[in-house]
Amino acid sequence: xxxxxxxxxxxxxxxxxxxxxxxxxxxxxxxxxxxxxxxxxxxxxxxxxxxxxxxxxxxxxxxxxxxxxxxxxxxxxxxxxxxxxxxxxxxxxxxxxxxxxxxxxxxxxxxxxxxxxxxxxxxxxxxxxxxxxxxxxxxxxxxxxxxxxxxxxxxxxxxxxxxxxxxxxxxxxxxxxxxxxxxxxxxxxxxxxxxxxxxxxxxxxxxxxxxxxxxxxxxxxxxxxxxxxxxxxxxxxxxxxxxxxxxxxxxxxxxxxxxxxxxxxxxxxxxxxxxxxxxxxxxxxxxxxxxxxxxxxxxxxxxxxxxxxxxxxxxxxxxxxxxxxxxxxxxxxxxxxxxxxxxxxxxxxxxxxxxxxxxxxxxxxxxxxxxxxxxxxxxxxxxxxxxxxxxxxxxxxxxxxxxxxxxxxxxxxxxxxxxxxxxxxxxxxxxxxxxxxxxxxxxxxxxxxxxxxxxxxxxxxxxxxxxxxxxxxxxxxxxxxxxx
Ligand code: ADP
Numbered sequence: 001x002x003x004x005x006x007x008x009x010x011x012x013x014x015x016x017x018x019x020x021x022x023x024x025x026x027x028x029x030x031x032x033x034x035x036x037x038x039x040x041x042x043x044x045x046x047x048x049x050x051x052x053x054x055x056x057x058x059x060x061x062x063x064x065x066x067x068x069x070x071x072x073x074x075x076x077x078x079x080x081x082x083x084x085x086x087x088x089x090x091x092x093x094x095x096x097x098x099x100x101x102x103x104x105x106x107x108x109x110x111x112x113x114x115x116x117x118x119x120x121x122x123x124x125x126x127x128x129x130x131x132x133x134x135x136x137x138x139x140x141x142x143x144x145x146x147x148x149x150x151x152x153x154x155x156x157x158x159x160x161x162x163x164x165x166x167x168x169x170x171x172x173x174x175x176x177x178x179x180x181x182x183x184x185x186x187x188x189x190x191x192x193x194x195x196x197x198x199x200x201x202x203x204x205x206x207x208x209x210x211x212x213x214x215x216x217x218x219x220x221x222x223x224x225x226x227x228x229x230x231x232x233x234x235x236x237x238x239x240x241x242x243x244x245x246x247x248x249x250x251x252x253x254x255x256x257x258x259x260x261x262x263x264x265x266x267x268x269x270x271x272x273x274x275x276x277x278x279x280x281x282x283x284x285x286x287x288x289x290x291x292x293x294x295x296x297x298x299x300x301x302x303x304x305x306x307x308x309x310x311x312x313x314x315x316x317x318x319x320x321x322x323x324x325x326x327x328x329x330x331x332x333x334x335x336x337x338x339x340x341x342x343x344x345x346x347x348x349x350x351x352x353x354x355x356x357x358x359x360x361x362x363x364x365x366x367x368x369x370x371x372x373x374x375x376x377x378x379x380x381x382x383x384x385x386x387x388x389x390x391x392x393x394x395x396x397x398x399x400x401x402x403x404x405x406x407x408x409x410x411x412x413x414x415x416x417x418x419x420x421x422x423x424x425x426x427x428x429x430x431x432x433x434x435x436x437x438x439x440x441x442x443x444x445x446x447x448x449x450x451x452x453x454x455x456x457x458x459x460x461x462x463x464x465x466x467x468x469x470x471x472x473x474x475x476x477x478x479x480x481x482x483x484x
Contacts, residue, residue: 010051011197048201060168071115073193114162140168142221150178251412259291273441279388333387411454
């Protein structure tokens with residue numbers, strides 16, 4: 001029996017208007033149909049926005065303790081359900097069970113952090129010559145649309161839903177069509193924790209259809225999006241000018257290895273950043289700049305350790321890297337491996353896993369790839385691949401490292417492996433990236449520290465994650481002059 005999942009609109013679980021559906025399949029075995037989900041369109045969006053618009057003022061008028069309480073309960077429920085949801089995440093997105101558990105278990109911490117922020121939605125007072133007292137009051141924005149990608153389907157959504165609800169907003173949530181079940185699980189947790197039924201709407205479906213309908217729908221006061229630059233740009237162009245918008249997009253992140261670095265540490269740092277989550281993290285390492293004296297040894301060591309990574313279904317014991325999340329991702333990664341070869345690069349790995357292995361024959365498995373000796377202006381060096389492919393290039397100075405690390409349209413995360421403090425300080429100050437990590441991979445961030453990129457990685461409306469700074473996007477300030 002195929003499971004048929006539903007939207008959640010106006011407090012009711014319901015199919016898309018007209019009844020259309022789309023399939024959700026397991027990337028480790030595409031014969032495994034997880035379920036059918038509503039293929040929603042503009043009519044569903046209109047109903048969702050109308051119901052959320054009717055519900056948020058009462059939620060905003062509640063005491064902050066009530067809002068915090070719901071998020072604390074959601075955190076407890078998420079902790080209880082984390083392992084079950086993690087298994088579903090592996091089935092739906094492909095990441096290993098370890099990676100899935102890490103993601104699912106973090107959601108509780110995320111909800112707790114924002115539960116606290118509900119109680120700290122502070123304003124300020126200002127000395128004034130025109131009134132007895134001038135103060136700023138933070139109020140909700142209203143209806144917040146949340147559009148998320150598939151690679152961290154729980155944490156990308158929780159880091160938006162948590163602060164949006166804490167600040168007193170209502171939410172229309174459209175998860176990625178690749179991971180609709182994870183979107184549903186998050187909404188179930190919030191509803192079971194006592195969220196008012198009409199305050200959140202879950203609208204499942206395709207980006208080009210329901211996603212676009214959200215950007216065209218009147219009544220959306222703010223939209224927060226994480227995904228590709230191409231889609232982010234399209235969203236920004238189609239929104240009305242009075243809709244507040246936050247866009248977090250791609251990266252072409254580099255790790256720099258200076259001459260004093262230990263090769264062991266360099267290999268471990270690159271491997272985690274480049275091949276963790278099958279290379280499908282927006283902060284993933286796709287370029288390495290290494291001091292020339294270490295180049296040959298680092299290339300050889302990385303080739304060897306990448307070849308030893310055990311690739312397979314995320315549920316299997318000992319597997320270190322799961323499949324790519326979709327057939328499109330699989331085709332894209334393999335195409336880039338071909339491009340690297342055509343460009344004259346030395347490529348080790350990157351091939352599809354033998355389809356003769358029955359456990360792998362129906363999934364999107366590729367070996368991690370290490371690419372060296374690329375020419376200048378290589379496409380592999382410039383374009384975001386979003387897969388387990390890392391390109392390596394030698395450098396001759398810190399100046400060159402900074403110049404080449406920043407020689408990209410993106411500016412999300414960059415990392416540096418060295419013990420040389422003056423180099424660290426100069427690099428950290430000068431690089432055009434939103435996140436700089438020293439002696440650690442480009443991936444892996446703290447949920448209580450500001451997150452966001454520069455250049456094409458973000459529209460830089462407000463940082464995500466972190467504490468009070470997050471509320472700048474989810475609330476607006478009214479200035480009140482009190483006279484007597
Ligand atoms: P990714 O492939 O990394 O998920 P996308 O940018 O393609 O990146 O998708 C991110 C999210 O944006 C998904 O939920 C997707 O359905 C949605 N989306 C795609 N196209 C549009 C669009 N034109 N308008 C609004 N949302 C869209």
